[in-house]
Amino acid sequence: MVKARKRFGQNFLKDKNIIERIVRTIDPKPGEHLIEIGPGHGAITDRLLKSGCDLDVIEIDRDLAFSLRVKHPDLNIIESDVLKLDLSTLPKGKKIRVVGNLPYNISTPLLFRLFEHLDDIEDMHFMLQLEVVNRLTATHSTSDYGRLSIMSQIYCESQNMFTVPPESFTPRPKVMSAIVKLTPHRSSSENVNMVQLQTLLTKTFSMRRKTIRNALKGFITAQGLEEIGLDPMLRPENLDLKDYLNILAHFESRACTTS
Numbered sequence: 203m204v205k206a207r208k209r210f211g212q213n214f215l216k217d218k219n220i221i222e223r224i225v226r227t228i229d230p231k232p233g234e235h236l237i238e239i240g241p242g243h244g245a246i247t248d249r250l251l252k253s254g255c256d257l258d259v260i261e262i263d264r265d266l267a268f269s270l271r272v273k274h275p276d277l278n279i280i281e282s283d284v285l286k287l288d289l290s291t292l293p294k295g296k297k298i299r300v301v302g303n304l305p306y307n308i309s310t311p312l313l314f315r316l317f318e319h320l321d322d323i324e325d326m327h328f329m330l331q332l333e334v335v336n337r338l339t340a341t342h343s344t345s346d347y348g349r350l351s352i353m354s355q356i357y358c359e360s361q362n363m364f365t366v367p368p369e370s371f372t373p374r375p376k377v378m379s380a381i382v383k384l385t386p387h388r389s390s391s392e393n394v395n396m397v398q399l400q401t402l403l404t405k406t407f408s409m410r411r412k413t414i415r416n417a418l419k420g421f422i423t424a425q426g427l428e429e430i431g432l433d434p435m436l437r438p439e440n441l442d443l444k445d446y447l448n449i450l451a452h453f454e455s456r457a458c459t460t461s
């Protein structure tokens with residue numbers, strides 16, 4: 203067996219019950235098109251293939267891709283860094299389901315890349331650090347709530363399916379993990395200026411202990427906050443997605459009237 207490479211975040215699943223539970227949660231069906239990111243030695247891959255779904259896998263590690271090719275000569279193995287892959291070349295038509303026990307160091311940038319291609323995606327199931335899953339699924343006014351919660355909620359509904367302890371992997375990670383299911387909202391977020399929203403959230407949550415009156419300086423005044431029904435003494439974590447979209451709309455309407 204190839205030695206685990208730390209730089210590729212390789213923590214291989216060894217617990218058969220957990221693997222079974224993951225595949226049951228994904229529930230792949232014959233004829234569905236799945237893409238697995240980081241198949242590794244094929245712990246999940248083997249079980250997915252048995253379901254009769256159409257499967258493509260993306261693996262960065264040349265040695266792992268090689269042994270997977272020997273094991274599954276008919277499997278389409280894309281040997282590539284998923285962060286560098288042109289996702290617009292994903293097959294059009296039938297929506298894909300994306301799955302993977304992700305290397306933790308690429309999970310957030312990967313999610314943001316996938317959010318740009320949701321028209322082609324049915325749903326996503328990922329193993330992530332529990333801490334990241336908690337941030338994805340957090341509701342406002344809780345300590346895990348922040349930029350990642352709001353950005354993911356604008357695109358998807360996120361559900362923590364179950365947690366997975368370190369002893370289910372080899373080598374053992376230092377932290378707990380969890381399986382998250384992300385289901386894209388079917389209503390469009392096309393009209394939202396995502397770059398502007400990201401800037402707003404980055405600025406606001408870099409001052410999460412301050413009141414929104416101070417944290418949002420430059421975007422909206424205390425009077426503006428009151429106009430849209432928000433108490434300027436609230437903290438950034440007390441506002442939900444709708445509040446942030448209202449702030450953005452207010453900012454943009456002011457920018458239009460002053461330009």
Ligand code: SAM
Nearest residue numbers: 210213214215240241242245262263283284303
């Ligand atoms: N799916 C296997 C399992 O559950 O045992 C392996 C999971 S391991 C946590 C992550 C896998 O993602 C490894 O096979 C690793 O080589 C691969 N990987 C890491 N970075 C990647 C990247 N940027 N693009 C594609 N695959 C990557």
